[in-house]
Amino acid sequence: MQLYAHDLEIHFGQRRLFQIPQLQLNPGQRIWLRGANGAGKTTLLKILSGLQKPSRGRIALHGEANPPARWRSSNLLQGRIVYLHQNPYLFDGTVEENINYGLKQLALTVDEQRQRREQAIELAQLSDLRHSSAQVLSGGERQRLALARAWVLRPAHLLLDEPTASLDCDSIAAMAGMVDELQRQGCGLLLTSHQHTALTEACQQIWRLEKQQLICETQQELSA
Amino acid sequence: MQLYAHDLEIHFGQRRLFQIPQLQLNPGQRIWLRGANGAGKTTLLKILSGLQKPSRGRIALHGEANPPARWRSSNLLQGRIVYLHQNPYLFDGTVEENINYGLKQLALTVDEQRQRREQAIELAQLSDLRHSSAQVLSGGERQRLALARAWVLRPAHLLLDEPTASLDCDSIAAMAGMVDELQRQGCGLLLTSHQHTALTEACQQIWRLEKQQLICETQQELSA
Amino acid sequence: MNDGMLSVFQQGIVLLFSFDPDVWAIIAVSFSVSLRAMAIILLPAILLGFGLAVSRFPGRTGVISLFQTLQAVPTVVVGLIAYLMLYRQGILGDLRWLFTQNAMVLAQIFLALPVLVSLSYGAFSSGDWRAWETARTLGAPRYRAFLTLCHELRAPLLVAVIAAFSRIITEVGASMLVGGNIHNVTRNIPTAIALETSKGEFAQAAALGTVLLLLALFINFSLGSLRNQQEGLRRG
């Protein structure tokens, strides 16, 4: 499934944040979205995931039986294009309950659910904390939990907003493992990060939000 | 003024997070607090700033006319030992109102207040946003505002929890400028960070939270 | 009067557990009417409060002010309005609801709605929008995202529901006017208390009040388990 955006534009009052004629995110692709603080990365990710309405333009998912879904016209984007907040919000409840949240929405057997949950908890190194309240987690643990919560959904596209900002090396490795696994399964990845990490290294493309525009480069160009 | 901690220990239920026989933070010192995710860095900073009560032990400020202040026994720690949250909380209101918050507490003339505020807004590169609501700021802008809000207080000690996690190079340079300025004025700095940045480079000491203990190293040892 | 507060309280406990059919008929009217009214408005009122907290439209603050103001209409006046609708010449006169429990339900709906709307508006407006966004992006349909937000805000919402229910279960003016305080039909605890008070049977009135208090305590402690889980203020 391709994520497709057309003629996006966003204003806040008088201020134009960016204008993007066209944009396309393919399955299995991993893209690093870069830009200065306040360039509009978070805003773009929220728009692509259908959480925020652009001032103009539209988002669609192509390549499936259903006709392209318009913004907010239905639930088509939700659960398939998953956005991870820069500061993740954790639901009141235990770590396990947080992971179960999206799972309940899927048509899975109890066994499959359990399997995915166990795998996610293991990969995110949260086994010791599985019964802790999510509210007491440390900054890094919160990030890992938020990814695990999205990971179990096997989304078509995953939009990660600064997933590694407050992680140590071990945690980043754990994150990278989960993300690689998703990519192998054909998930399209778009992530922002101000640091070079294992996650950004594997990106085939870099998108830059600069001067109110989106500029695409491939990783090779960059290193050249 | 020295920040002094004695015989600190913290438990959550059965789990002991760390135990620190003694700890001392001097004026003008800059220390990098390191540790894996979940090691207890945030908890330690909160305890040192008087926001959280340790399971055992006490905190004191030495080297001033007043007798050493015990934990929460008064307002002595607050406003002089300032803690910056990992995810800063911004008060409802404009950027400027947030910066004014602590200033109002100080015995300054209106002129001095204005001067400090203008300086802080400039250093934190928030001039364009000064009248925006703080709630709409981007992740990096929030961090810069949080530091600016603390900076105007000229605290005796500043405890920074992952201040550069979601900042780009420019913002880090701006942060480093502000922090250097504070250090020159004799402020003691203790900061956590999972990345090497301009802020961590200038640290004379590294404290490591490992195996429930605090280990001190100097930067030289590390590079050796 | 002379037998002090303690013995009045005892009398109430005795009354409750004596299974006096008259007392239980009164209790049944009270709860069946007020619970019906709550059941009818619960979802619409909370949704309305949610809508007022999260949406932006011209006149929004006007609507909020209106709901808050409507709480300040005395119950007798609300009763009068319901009466003017329900009496024979009123617009709903053909229903012949006057002096029936349905009339009381209608009046109590008018009474509880502004309270519940404005209190749930208050609850939602201190909520965190990321909770909604997170739920939606994890695939929850709108109704489930709403329920999730309600769950996150269950402490203030529960308090709101209890306040609204308390208002109508203790209300006397409107029930008296449109219900008529008919024995075994529309006599509920508050109108029975008013009657006993007017007869000078203060002990009996206070005993009935105690009955209500005990039942409310019982309900509250059963709901307490809901509350227990929430561990203080959010720290992250």
Added chain:
Amino acid sequence: MNDGMLSVFQQGIVLLFSFDPDVWAIIAVSFSVSLRAMAIILLPAILLGFGLAVSRFPGRTGVISLFQTLQAVPTVVVGLIAYLMLYRQGILGDLRWLFTQNAMVLAQIFLALPVLVSLSYGAFSSGDWRAWETARTLGAPRYRAFLTLCHELRAPLLVAVIAAFSRIITEVGASMLVGGNIHNVTRNIPTAIALETSKGEFAQAAALGTVLLLLALFINFSLGSLRNQQEGLRRG
């Protein structure tokens, strides 16, 4: 009665602006009593709600349940309790407060306290503890940190205050019993309405209700400016 709701409403407006001294005396009693009661409990009740939301002590949920339950005590019963304290042989009988405005203030304090405590508990329990921590670390003394938290939660707290005030300004049972509805002394809007209704003067009663509604609207819109500033749910 035949003159419909609209004309009743008109009559209320005319009554309000006619500056009929009788009507204004009644209004003055209502507001002076209820505002005094609110002024006395405002700070303690909100502090108590705050304490219940942020602290942990054994029996805490019991205390919360208790305050929520006390809302379900009918106003007449609260009035009776106040009466039993204030009448000649009561523990406060020597004050000779019965049938004075002081007695009404006392009864209304009992009525408003549980509402305000439990609603502000609800408001604070959905708050963000980081607001308190941030205020404290930036040098705010405890009282200012508390005020800051109140400011952050002003929407639900304002709603709580309005709900509590509405409860007592519309309350009739307790005021009637301990105030005695004495003309020019303790007759307030609700007791006057009750009187007119008992006379069958529904139009006059509704007109008085309209007066209260209009005054409440006025107050609410003045408070509206407070609310305006808060722009929807927190997004960060």
Added chain:
Amino acid sequence: DPVIRLATTTSTDNSGLLAHLLPTFEQQTGFRVQVIATGTGKALRHGRNGDVDVVMTHAPAAEAQFVEDGFGRLPRQLMANDFVLLGPSSDPAQIKHSQDVHDAFRRIAQSRAGFVSRGDESGTHMKELAIWQSAGIDTNFTGYAAIGQGMGPAMLTASEMGAYVLADRGTYLAFRDKLQLEVSLEGDASLLNPYQVILISDRKYPDLNHAGALALSDWLISPQGQQMINDFTIDAQPLFQATYKVAP
């Protein structure tokens, strides 16, 4: 339709009279009576609106108006009780020495002893005003307190204030042990309190339960009904006096 709606004053219901009478009537006729006990004014209002089937009240002037306006029909005087003047046992106005009720009221006004008036335009209040008027006294004197409440609160207030109050006997007996008041004056002819039962116009509201209403009215004035009214006592004191006379 076996349900009859009876709007009446609180005095008949609160005293327990209706609870004494109605079960027998219900048993004999199969009707069920729903009693809506309010003030006289409101009871007649319900009658005018056609929201009840029959009314039973004690305000002769208002009742006459009610019938004259065409809302009521077949008024029947079925019983009476009486008012009593209550006061503190010290009797500061020296009522004990008064000749009649008018004299007593004059003494109250002159002695500046307090007087509590219900002030709610109830039947009792009307009666009291009529007495003040025929005694030629303006109620503006200082001790006069109009409280706008029911009979019970009025007596309690008078008891607290050590003042006089005019009360109906039924309510007084119910409240007696809560009061520090005694009967200062009773038995005067002008203290009589007649009750009427009135049916609602069948031309204005043809769909009401007129058959049931008539059956109730008929039963109340039947020898058995009248006898049961006379038999009703509180603390061994008869409260109501059956007064129905076949119209001449």
